[in-house]
Amino acid sequence: MNTERRNLAWRRISKNSGPFLIFGLVVLAFVGLPLYSSEAATQFNVYNALQSSAALGLLALAIGISMIAGEFDLSTVGVYALGGMLAVKFGVDSPVLGVLIALGAGMVVGLIQGGIIAKLGISSVPVTLGGYIALLGLTSVISSGDSIAFENLDAGLWLEQEMFTWFSPRSLIMLAVFAAVGGLLYWTRTGRDLRAVGGDRRASRAAGVRTDRILVGTFVATAMISALAGALLSYSIASANPDPGGAPLVFAVTAALLGGVTLAGGRGTALGVLAGVLALSLLQEIFVIVATPDYVSNLVLGGLLVIVIAFDAPHLRDRLTSVRARMKDRPESARVSARFK
Amino acid sequence: MNAPAGVETVAEPAAGVTGSPRASRVRRLLLIGLQGLVAAAAVLAVVAAATTQGFFSVGNLQAILSSVGFVGIVAVGMTVIMISGSFVSMSLGTQAAVSAIFFVWALKFGVAPAILMTLVLGLLTGALQGYVIGGFGANPIVLTIAAVAVLEGLVVVFSSGGTVTPPDGAYTFLNSTVAGLPVSFYVLIGVVVIGEFIMRRTNFGKRVYMVGDNREAAWSSGFRMGQIGAGVFGLAGVTAAIAGVLLGAYNQGASLLLTGSLTYDAIAATLVGGTLVAGGKGSVWKTLAGAIVIAAITDLLLLRGYSSGVQILVKGLLVIVVVIVVHLRSQGTR
Numbered sequence: 001m002n003t004e005r006r007n008l009a010w011r012r013i014s015k016n017s018g019p020f021l022i023f024g025l026v027v028l029a030f031v032g033l034p035l036y037s038s039e040a041a042t043q044f045n046v047y048n049a050l051q052s053s054a055a056l057g058l059l060a061l062a063i064g065i066s067m068i069a070g071e072f073d074l075s076t077v078g079v080y081a082l083g084g085m086l087a088v089k090f091g092v093d094s095p096v097l098g099v100l101i102a103l104g105a106g107m108v109v110g111l112i113q114g115g116i117i118a119k120l121g122i123s124s125v126p127v128t129l130g131g132y133i134a135l136l137g138l139t140s141v142i143s144s145g146d147s148i149a150f151e152n153l154d155a156g157l158w159l160e161q162e163m164f165t166w167f168s169p170r171s172l173i174m175l176a177v178f179a180a181v182g183g184l185l186y187w188t189r190t191g192r193d194l195r196a197v198g199g200d201r202r203a204s205r206a207a208g209v210r211t212d213r214i215l216v217g218t219f220v221a222t223a224m225i226s227a228l229a230g231a232l233l234s235y236s237i238a239s240a241n242p243d244p245g246g247a248p249l250v251f252a253v254t255a256a257l258l259g260g261v262t263l264a265g266g267r268g269t270a271l272g273v274l275a276g277v278l279a280l281s282l283l284q285e286i287f288v289i290v291a292t293p294d295y296v297s298n299l300v301l302g303g304l305l306v307i308v309i310a311f312d313a314p315h316l317r318d319r320l321t322s323v324r325a326r327m328k329d330r331p332e333s334a335r336v337s338a339r340f341k
Numbered sequence: 342m343n344a345p346a347g348v349e350t351v352a353e354p355a356a357g358v359t360g361s362p363r364a365s366r367v368r369r370l371l372l373i374g375l376q377g378l379v380a381a382a383a384v385l386a387v388v389a390a391a392t393t394q395g396f397f398s399v400g401n402l403q404a405i406l407s408s409v410g411f412v413g414i415v416a417v418g419m420t421v422i423m424i425s426g427s428f429v430s431m432s433l434g435t436q437a438a439v440s441a442i443f444f445v446w447a448l449k450f451g452v453a454p455a456i457l458m459t460l461v462l463g464l465l466t467g468a469l470q471g472y473v474i475g476g477f478g479a480n481p482i483v484l485t486i487a488a489v490a491v492l493e494g495l496v497v498v499f500s501s502g503g504t505v506t507p508p509d510g511a512y513t514f515l516n517s518t519v520a521g522l523p524v525s526f527y528v529l530i531g532v533v534v535i536g537e538f539i540m541r542r543t544n545f546g547k548r549v550y551m552v553g554d555n556r557e558a559a560w561s562s563g564f565r566m567g568q569i570g571a572g573v574f575g576l577a578g579v580t581a582a583i584a585g586v587l588l589g590a591y592n593q594g595a596s597l598l599l600t601g602s603l604t605y606d607a608i609a610a611t612l613v614g615g616t617l618v619a620g621g622k623g624s625v626w627k628t629l630a631g632a633i634v635i636a637a638i639t640d641l642l643l644l645r646g647y648s649s650g651v652q653i654l655v656k657g658l659l660v661i662v663v664v665i666v667v668h669l670r671s672q673g674t675r
């Protein structure tokens with residue numbers, strides 16, 4: 001009995017430690033750079049990695065939340081672009097106002113999309129895909145199709161200033177959002193309900209969870225977090241781009257999956273996503289340090305995503321289990337292989 | 342491997358349906374309202390078209406049909422994917438650009454071999470993704486997003502990322518105009534006819550509809566999902582390759598920039614054509630209609646002087662409205 005419990009505990013730890021294991025490996029590779037290259041990582045590289053995770057990390061958190069709820073919000077990059085554009089457009093005199101307008105727009109987008117998805121029971125992918133296209137169009141209308149420069153350079157300089165050698169106000173804001181979402185997911189009933197809705201929607205509805213509210217809340221949260229990420233980034237780089245392209249999405253999805261969020265829904269933590277984000281950012285920083293061309297890091301990132309997604313795929317695991325079961329020749333093998341023959 | 346009996350025995354859970362009478366009345370009212378909105382928008386569009394100078398001219402109609410070609414061809418592949426229940430491939434636009442680059446590079450072996458090699462490459466890259474998606478149950482959206490990153494990386498490895506230019510002008514017939522319409526439009530019609538034939542008349546096509554209608558039943562009744570997935574995405578890869586050949590010829594060179602918004606435009610055409618997002622319903626013909634509708638609206642907005650941002654915005658909103666209408670109607674008939 002005792003060994004069984006210990007086995008269970010061990011399995012739980014090994015199941016949830018994946019993200020931190022990966023993070024640990026990347027940190028080792030980062031610290032150990034001089035061992036396999038002529039370069040060494042500096043304090044500034046850590047700062048840099050945290051800066052790049054400040055924008056894309058929030059995007060990963062947003063997509064991660066939608067995945068925990070059993071949905072997939074493709075419009076996050078669209079809101080990210082819109083938030084950046086609105087902040088640059090309206091935040092010249094008061095950067096705070098710009099961020100607030102971006103957040104407000106995010107809330108409206110989230111309410112509309114979440115309302116459609118929750119009330120009508122439509123899959124989130126086509127709705128948020130239409131939303132993504134519409135949002136890119138809207139952003140392009142606001143900016144008349146061009147990148148817009150941000151005149152208020154002080155705001156960017158303030159956000160980018162070094163604090164405690166590794167951090168900046170921007171990356172600290174990112175960490176604060178992660179902490180807030182993490183606390184919400186871990187300690188509150190809302191967090192539990194969110195995982196329940198993602199794990200088994202019908203059962204959670206039958207158990208009295210207000211699934212519609214949770215879903216609308218999810219899409220409001222994802223959109224507002226994405227808008228914040230876009231707004232802060234555009235202040236920092238002092239410009240807003242109407243079309244961020246596909247790279248942010250690849251980073252965000254890879255980080256969320258590396259962070260232990262599953263596409264089936266119901267599983268994942270903010271801390272895990274943070275580990276995934278930091279691992280990827282440090283990995284990219286390593287590529288920067290050893291001066292690998294952009295396409296190599298793209299290849300590695302894409303290849304990593306392929307591996308992660310293949311492991312997340314339900315039937316690959318089933319097939320492996322069925323092969324393993326057949327090798328062990330347990331009685332269950334007959335049942336498993338009968339299903340997949 | 343014949344179509345197994347008893348597919349209907351596994352009930353498909355109706356996602357998110359509360360089933361209360363009030364909720365269904367709200368749905369019905371919403372459906373009527375949205376259909377009214379679509380009808381009103383259609384009337385408005387027709388009126389706007391009639392009052393827009395030059396919309397109904399032969400030249401403009403030719404312009405609309407000419408602009409449908411590339412998107413329409415890729416959308417046919419996208420439709421097959423959506424009917425199979427794998428929703429979309431986010432990599433078809435990139436595959437088209439990669440095909441264009443490969444085609445232009447391969448032109449040194451002659452036009453016909455280059456076309457053939459490009460089609461085979463498209464088939465293989467598509468089938469590889471489809472096998473993982475169908476056989477392992479990998480999420481199609483995320484896997485194809487990853488495929489974009491990998492394909493782009495590989496292209497830069499092989500072509501160093503620049504623009505590839507053709508060695509001679511032997512390919513230019515692909516870029517000619519017949520009876521006022523470009524070759525790409527006739528190819529599109531051919532692709533639609535062949536696609537419709539494959540989906541309706543062949544064993545493979547019927548199986549794709551069945552898989553899309555009820556994936557779990559298909560699994561449990563022993564369909565070879567890996568092969569079907571490979572077939573579906575391989576077919577889509579071929580359409581992307583065809584579009585790539587024509588794109589390379591049209592632009593007299595190729596780079597990754599050719600991707601543009603091709604993926605999203607093809608998805609929009611498929612969704613506006615009324616293909617059911619959950620799979621199992623839809624047709625290649627309707628997608629062609631969807632592509633033409635989008636092209637006509639875009640053209641109208643262009644003639645009226647609206648920016649490309651407005652055109653994209655309208656496209657996105659149209660997608661959302663049609664998705665809702667198709668969803669509500671499919672629930673009503675079930």
